[in-house]
Every structure is written in C-alpha cells, then in structure tokens.
Amino acid sequence: MASFFYIRTTKAFRRSAYGLAMAIPLLAVSAQAQPSNKENKFGLGYYYEGDLFAEGTSSQTNNENDAPKIDKPSKKQVKDNSSKEAVDEQRVLVSEVIIQGLEGHPQQEKLELAAYDAMRLRPRSRVTRKELKLALDSIYATGWFSGVRIEPVNGPLGVQLIVRVQPNPVLTKVELEPADLKLSADVIARIFKNDYGRTLNLKNLQVRMKQLRSWYVKNGYSLARITGPNRVTSNGLVQLKVIEGIVSGIEVQFLNKEGDDLDEKGEKIVGKTKEWVISREISIKSGDVFNRKQLEEDIKRIYETSLFSDVKVTIKPVTGEPGKITILLGITEQSTGSLSGGLGYSQSQGVFGQIGLQDTNLLGRSWSSSLNLTYGEYGGLANFTFSDPWIKGDVHRTSYRTSLFLSREIPQVFRSRSSGSIRGVSDYYDGGSLYAYDIKSDAHLQGKFESVIAASGSNPEISWFEYQGDSVALQKKGGSFVFSRPLNGGDPYKKVPWSAFAGVSLQSVKPIDYSGNSRPYGVPTSSIKDGKALDKEIICVAFDCAKENNLFGIRTGATYNNLDNPKNPTSGNFLTIATEQFVSIGDNSPTFNRARASYTHFVPVNWLKLTKGCRPKKGEKYDCAQAIGFQVKAGTTIGQLPPYEAFCLGGSNSVRGWNSCDLAVGRSFGEASVEYRFPIWNIISGELFVDGGSDLGSQASVPGKPGKLLDKPGSGFSLGTGLIVTTPVGPLRLEAASKDLDGDWRFNLGVGWKF
Template identity: 30%
Template sequence: MRSILWLSQLSIVLWAIPCLASPMPQPVAQTNGSSEPTLQVVEVLVVDPEGKSLPPDLEKTAYDALPIRPGAIVNRSEVEAATNALFATGFFVNVQAQPENTPLGIRLRFIAQSNPPLKAIVTENSQVLDQGIKDSKGQVETKDQVIQRLFGEQFNKTINLLTLQESVKALEKFYQDNGYVLAQVADIQSSPDGTVTLVIAEGVIENIKVSFLNEEGKTEDKDGKPIPGRTREFIITRELTTKPGTVLNRDTIQSDLQRVFGLGIFEDVNVSLNPGEDTKQVVVTINVKERSTGSISLAAGLSSASGLFGGFSFQQTNLGGNNQKVGFDVQVGERELLFDLNFTDPWLAGDPFKTSFTANVFSRRLFSYIFDTPPTAPAGIGVGESKEETPRENRLGAGISFSRPLGNGNSASLGLRFEQVRISDVSGGTVATDGLGNPLSFSGNGEDSLAVAQFAYATDRRNDPLQPTTGSLFRVATEQAFVFGGDSSLFNRLRANYSFYVPVQLLNFTPGPQALAFNIQGGTILGDFPPYEAFRIGGTNSVRGYDEGRIGSGKSFAILSAEYRFPIFSILNGVFFADYGTDLGTGNQVLGSPAVARGKPGSGLGYGAGVRIRSPLGSIRVDYGIAEDGNTQFSFGIGEKF
C-alpha cells in the first residue's frame, strides 16, 4: 500500500493485455521454441488517448524505453513487457497496446496516458512538518521550504513516479536526520489536477507507560505478573518532555532518559516501543531498574577534639517513592553533640514550575581556615593553653531554600538561614580573641547570631553540563545578613562567577572533544561583618597548589582560572591548569585582620596538571598543583572545578 499510483499501474497492465485479442493476421512464425503465436510488427506508435503525438521530450523517452522496433517478430509476452517498460519510465498512469492489421503486417499502437504536470504537494498528518523542523544548527526550516527544496524542480513538469519516489525517500531521510526515526510516508495519492498528497505517519505517541525491571532485566515475574516498583510512576513521567500526542523524537527521548537517570534512584533506564491501538501510532514504555536508595551506618572512635564518640547515619534518597531525600547524621562525644538533619523535595508535588524545596537543621564544628596557623603565622597567635591551636567554628542553626528553573537555561533560588556561631578551642571552650588579642567574632565575646536571606540566579548556555566544550555559565548571588545578640550589624555579600569554553584541537592522544575553559569570579561585602564570614582564598576549589585559605581572606576577592582539557583514552581525560587569586588588598579591612596577622600573602598563583576519571559517580577530579612559593598539593573532587 505504499502508493495508490503503483497499485493502479498493476491493474491497468493486467486490464490492457486482453486488447491483444483484437483481429490479427495469421501467425507467421514460432520463435525460441515458444508455443505463443507471433506477429511481425511493421510500425510502432506511442500516442495519447486522443490519438495525438506526445510532447517531444516525453515521446523520446517513450520510444527509448520500448524494446520493440519495426520489423520485430513478437509474441504476447513481449508486448506485455513493452507495455510494462513504458510504465517503468514513471511518466504514465495508463498504457494500452492496440494492434492493427495492415497489408504489410501489424501496426502496434501504444495508447499512453501521461501523468498530469505537478502543481502542488499537500501533506496529511504532518504536525511536525507543519510547525517547521529545527536542524542541528538551531535553524528552523518551514514546511514550504522543505517541499520546495525536495520537490521544487518537479513543479510544472509531468509527474514522474520514480523521481517523485526519490523525493519521498529524501523527505523520510530528512525526518530521520532530525530525530523523527519512526516517520515515513505511508501513502501517495494523486489527482488529475496535478496535486500530490503525501499521507505521513510521523510516529505520534499514543501512550506512555512505565515498567520496572528485576535483576534479570525482565518486566514480568515467572507468573507473568508485572514487576512492582517502589517509585511512583508520576515521578518518572513528569521528567519527560515527550508526551502523548506528540511525535517521537530520538534526541528528545534520549534527553528524557538522561533526566530520569539523573534522579539518582535507578541503575538502568531504557525505552521500548510497541504499536498502539492505532497502528500509525506508538506506545512508549520507560523501563527502569531501581537501585538501593537507603543506608544506615554506625561508627565509634576516639579523637583529641571529641574524646570518645559514637556516630549514627541514616540516608534515604527515595522517601515514599517520591524521590524525596532525607538524611540524619549524629555524632555524640564526650565534649560535643553534632548533627545534621536535612530534607529535600526536588519537585514539589503539583507545582507546574518544578520548584524544589530543601530544609535542614544542623549543629556543626568546623576547622577554621580563616584563623588557621600557617608556618608564616607568629608564635602564640593560636588559642588554647598552648596558644598554638586553630580555633573551631561551632555553628548551630536551621535553613530553608527554594529553587526553580526559569526556562532557556535560567534558574533562581531563594533561601533563609538562622544560625548561632560560637568560636571555640579544641576542647570546646568559647574563645573571644586569638593569642595576640585579635577578635574572633563580631560581638567580641566569641558568640554571634545571624539571620541570612539568600538569592541566587544562574544562566547556563553550555552545550554539555558535564563536559562542556562551548557556551558559558554565569552565576550571581547575594546574601543579606543581620548580626544580632549584643552588637548588631547589617552586611551584604555579593558574588559573581562566569565561565566560558572554546573548542580547540591541540593534542591528539585519542579522538574526543578538547576545549579551553576560562573562569573569572569575584565578590565583595558591603557593611561590617564577622571575620569568619570573610572570603577565603586558596585550596581545591580556589587556587590549586595552596592549602585551604593559605593565600588570605578579605572583604573582597578575585580569582582567575584557565584550563586546557583533552582526552587521553576512553575513560580518562587530562587537564593543564593555572589559577590566580587575590584579596584585592582588602585583608586589613576584615575585623581583626586575621590574614594579615598570620602573614598570609594576599595573592598567589598556582599551576599544574590533573586527570578526570569517568565513573558512575561522575567525573573524579585529581589535580596536582604547584604554588608560586614552591608548595605543592594534591586535590580531589567530583566534577570539574568550573
């Protein structure tokens, strides 16, 4: 049923054969041992149904196609073959062979009705083509442009079925090249006025289903029952931009599968296609294999900071089958109680804007990289009885945040955090100043309370968020904080970060994408702020080659980074990098000047090389950095630095 035209050809050929039964001369010979009677042809004519000659070009094509010439001795089968040869040119919709007696022999007349001139191409069931198709470069080609490009040279010329068929195949290839892998022209219809109608089956999605896989990759158990899943189906289907009623697109469904896999609760995600109730439509089934999403662990130990301690951890990343994440970590020691309770819903149910929500309550004890004691620090600047200990930041608080994608690579987040910060020595005692009398808190007594409102905005134009080679990423954030409880103050922290990527081809270890990556970031604080809130410079995510915070801490900062990224072999990429960071001369504008008092330089350059190892957890980053002062450092992380 590919074409009504082709079906009509076959029926006409079969109908035309009996015409040979008209009165004919007596057979003159037998040829090739055939039992069929043969006739001698003295004249061969090809005319239209009115008996007129065909247009010159068409007439030449017809005579060139005929295998019978005047003087030939032919039988019925050979006349049939000649009739089919005329059909095979593609120009004729009806051909009949009519023999006529003459005194000298048979005049063989072929009455050939040609196809009309092509006047228009009309499509049916072509919703994608009607809307225009975007190519790999992002350019939209309209339906009229596609028709003109593929069929334009045939307009106002006699329709040739072979040429038309070639253009139809080119149209199907155009669909395929743009990801519409099920699209095909199901039927071709023509009318006497020269209008050709293409009935297209684009691959419309009738329904979307979800199936769960067991360890053997089966969707049914031994009794033929579907494998049950813990995850609610709407958690999967809401990630799909592919919807019932739309046309299946390979690139779109691949992106959908990546988003579903990116939820982090599945070991495997794939798709299967089955015919729908309407045979021109398809049922899409998303097959998922769930992974273990919960964990519990216990720990015990002895440390100088906590003494004897015990710990408990509980994590669940698919709470109630809703992809909600909850975690609880607690550590109980002789001198402290630390905990972190957090909850995240990555997509609030019923929200059409994909808003996520996070809440946490925490009690943390952190090594302070603002008040650490590097080799350059003067003796006695630490805390504790020895005056050599690095202070600890004890933070007790709670926070909530909301984030939302805004479309076209843009996103925004808004949050609120309350915390009490207490500076202590290793044994847990509160300290107000370091060994040289410099204040360690805003209040002057070692304890501050803060309320912080946060807002962030990002624009992502990268071609690949994991391994970008082109595009850019821009992020800006602001925090409005209020310090209260004793002396009070308002301060605002501003920070911006911009990365861009340039594709290159410098080394040729192995085929794969290469890029130069550049990053510039900076920030400043407006108003009076606690010293532990200063920007710290140096470390794994700052200037590599330096320990954390060893360059300095300031009221403002700037960091410049450049990387050359290249493949080494299939799962291993290489990187050459250089980082430069500076406090812009603002180290002495921090309360107590902690960086200046400890002899930190305030600026520094680091450079080196590293590798990126692809793993199920993401890209594992291993860098070896060399600081300009000769210090070296190995640093580790997940994902690229920027």
C-alpha cells in the same frame, strides 16, 4: 527488395533519434482483444489492446495479398494443451511504432522520447507476446502515464504498433491527509517546488514521498508512514495519506533484575517508586505524535534521577486502531538507601571519621534525605538535609532543599601554616595603652589578677586580657532552605541554560574553645611576649566582640550552564552570580551584603595524542576529553562584616600553591586559573595549571585584620601539575603546585576537578 525506414507519431518526428522504419512481412490476420482492467498500485489503469498472435481475419484489410506471411502453428498445435506457450513464444516482425495521445501536450517531445525509449521495441525487430507485454509495462513504469494501450494494426509497410498513451496531469498541488500534521506546508512546498507546473511522474512522486518520510525520520517521527496517492485529479491535485503514529497511552511496569514483571510467587512486581515520579519525566503524552528523539530525551531524564538501573522501552500497536501505539516502560529499580563510613583528612578538620545515612528515594517520591556525622581533629559536624528535585505539580520544575546543622570547627581565617594562629582570649579590657597585659602574668609589675574586671579596677589606664592559649573554634547551629528553578517559561522539559535560585538562612555563631567556653577575643601567638601584646593586636573573633552572633541572610542568584559534559567538560561556559543580604534581627546581629561571581570557559584542543581516542582511525569514534579551561572568580562584602565571614584565598579549590586560607583573608578578592587537561591512559588524565589570586588590598579592611596579623601575603600565584584518576565516586586529584617561584611546593589530594 528495397527497404524503407521510418517511425511515425501523431506529428511527424523531426529528430533522427526517433526514427527507424523498415519493410517487414506483414501479419496476415489480426483480431482485437478486450482491454485489461488491471490497475497498478496507484490505482491508475493501463491497457493492452490487440493481439499480434491471434488467428482470424483483421478488420483493417480484406486483401490477402497485402498481408505478411508468417509461420502459423497447425490446428492440431493450437488445440494442443501447449498451444498457448507456442503462441507466446512465436515472434513477428514490427514495421512501425507510432505513439499517440500526446498531441498538444506541453512536454510532448519529452514524453514521446520517454515512451519510445522505455519499450525497447524497434522497427525490424521480432517480438513475442511476452516482450510486447514487457514493453507495455516498461512504458507505464516510466511514471509519466496513467494509461497505455498497444494496438497492432496492418499498415502500408507492414504491422504497425500504435501506442496510445494517456499522460499524467500537470502537477499543481500536493495535499496530505489528515490536514493537522507535523509536516508543515513550507516543507511540502520546498520538496515539490521543482515538480509544480510539470507533468506528474509517479516514479518521481515516490522519491518525493521518501523525502517526506526522511523529514519525519530526521525529526524523530520514526513511526510515520506515507502512502498513496489516494487521489489524482485531472487538474493536477495529488492527495497523499500520512499515518504519523499517535501515542494512545503510556504504561509503567516494574521489573526485577532478570527483566521479569512477576515475582517468585507469580505476582506482579510492585515498585517502591510512585508511578507519577516516572511518568512526569515523560514529555510525550497521550494523543501526541510519537517522536523517537523526544522519547530518548525522556528516558535520559529518567536515568538522571539515579533511581533506576535499567529502563526498557516497548512500542505496542493498539489492536483495532491502526496508527496508534502504546509506550510500555519496563523499570528496574536500584537501591537508593545507603549507610557509609570512613576516615579522611582535611585542612579544616585534620584527620576525621565520618558516618552517613542516606536515601535518595524517600517514600518512593524521589525525595532525598541524608544524615551525616563527622568528628575530626579540629572539630565536628552533624548535618541533616532534605531535598525535593521537582516539587510535584510545578510546571517550572522547581526544586527545594533544606538543611539543619550543628558544627564546631577551627576557622581557617585565624590560622596560618607558617605564622602561627590566633589563640583564644576569654576577656579583654581596652585601657588605651600601647600594650595589653595578661592578667596571669606579672610583667606589668602589679601582680597577678583573678579577672580582667579586677585588673581594670586596679589600673584602668592599662589594657588587660585573660589569655587562654587554646585554639579559637566556632560553634554554628542553624538551618537554611533554598528554591531553585530553570528559567524554562513553564515548560518542564525544555532545556535552558539559565536557572535562578533564592533562599533564606539563619544561624547562631559562638566563638568557643574545645570545651565550649566562650572565647570572644583572640590574639596571635606571635604577638605575645613576656605576658604582653600590642593592644591593637587583641581582636574580636565575632562581630562586635559578642559571645554570640545571629546571622539572618536572604540569598538570591542565577547560573548559566551550557557545558557539554557536567563531569569532564571540554567546551561551553558556566556562570554563577549570587548575592546574600544579611539583615540584623537583634543585638549582635550584623547587617552586610556579600556578592560573588564566577565564570568558567572551556576550549577543546587536541595537542597531545597519547590515547587511541585522540588519534582515531577512519570510521572510529573520536574520544579525547582534552581542553583548556579558564576560570575567573571575584567577590566583595559591604557592611558590618564578621571576620569569620571574610573571603579566604589559598587551598585546593583556590590558589593551589598555598594551604587553605594561607594566601589572604579579604573583604574582597579576585582569582584566575588556566588549566590544560589531557587524557593519558584509560582512567588516568593529566593537567597543567596556573593559578593566581589577590585580596585587592582589602585585608586591612577586615575587622581585626587577621590576615595582616598572621602575615598572609595577600596575593600570589602558583604553577603546577597533577594526575587525575576517574573513579565511581568522581575524579581523584593528586596535584603538586608551587608557591610563587620560591621553590616551595605543596601537594593536594582532592575529589573532583577544581572547576
């Protein structure tokens, strides 16, 4: 028997990829079944018409000789309970596959190929009812069609399968409901730009819906859900429904250390902290769309208050309101009050003891207050401070800090480790002579005097002074307050690098000895020889040689901070610019302006790979706090400068090869440091540094020239190295630094990085 192979659609296929046809036995009888009303999950129906396996007489032909012969089950088998399964498994031969419904469609050929390839039924193949159903489902699963029917028809060469398809419309627009969404029209247009003007494919639509969902997740809207399409119109409009996840409210719940919200008596735990202290740190408000990233930043801010040891977040759906949730914050408070004490050493105070009382959550309002008492070898300090990190109700997040203090200390301006110090003189008379004479000495050959007044009355042409020989100390008492705010434009949750501050200070300064006696004058110990000293080397300790100075200052400034880590930065910048204007408020009250600036820059490097974090394996996290830091500082003073307000150079936070204030005492100054920091092991890090500083030739312009009298060099540099141990109180520094390159080394022990 001759065989003919062909496949037909509503237009003759011109491509060999489409065609196979063959002569097969034709089905003798056929009947039509009612179309199924089954719908897919998108609400679009598909249909299956005709039953290759039903008994009866086909309306297509009445000629029994034209019908193909197949093996039919007996009547007994049909009536049997298992007859349906037998019919389902019965196979028949297919002669032709004809696809209809795409006539004139702009993508006719593409869709015909898609339908034909999907069904996997080919002429000359034997199929069962189940396989035919799978073929129908496969065509629909391509996503190109909103309706599919398969009709078995006896053709001239045998049983034909006529596949009637209804293509989806050409996509013209995608609408999301509701209209007010975080997802912008630009994002929708970008995602669907390659689909507009083409036949809608439901599989591809699912991919695009996942891309929309990915946009939400990427931007922190993790509760967002996209469903649909709710509607597909004939002109290509597709409507999708979006549930973004709306915050219905925020609840605060206090927990104990075990995480329970009830105490031992079964009563609700009441926290010390006011709830508004917590809720004001939460930028997500009722009615906002939930954003995971935003909430994480909020929780981070709550931790940064240092009031809480743990914060648990629970997301609860609102009963009866789909798409709405409640945020429940489980707060565990930590102890905020402390009593501390200890012993220490500093260059300004020598060996000292300290006791402090502090509470960082006063009255549960996040206020911080502290009282510190320090008494040391060279002085003492009593200091009370109060601060509010965020004034309630202020959208600019303005903070406030005030302090009251009383101190006695030996100023480093009048001391030198190698050249002695400036000692106290209780009275002085300038007679214009080359030398000034101590009234208690007989070097002037006129006998001893009881007072400077008596000596000057006896011989007014000679300069006289009353030398006490004790260290000059300054007693300061006063207070200050300062307001600070980030330049956030009224958004308290906006991270901005710039902040500004302004404040006022008022203090009384008295030059005294340890017993509290007035010492308005001073003389270098190296200048006194045989009861006399050069007249020009008798200096005023305070402004205008007064027994008391009153300083009233107005301070303003700004900072820029984009450091990656406030404790141990490896990249970023920190800039501070400040000026303080002192205004005279009476006699012996100077007027002057002091301005200073500091700039720090960090560059990350990975030169030494001593720790595992600096040489991570594939898939491990890079953890190597290694950087080069640069710092430049400068300042100047204009006006009536009291000598004790001059800039000091040298020390652990200046040029480290010199003791505190041993390098220079200047009206102006400039400093620069370069420091390489690298981790060594676990909590231990190392550093290599170079420091340099100069008074810019201004020591001679400081009243009394204390730096010159004590032979302070005015400029210098140091090379050094150090070890840093990370502790709960901060980094501890042990450093060794050279003084220039003369072989003289100095060791520093301090808390915190230099910058």
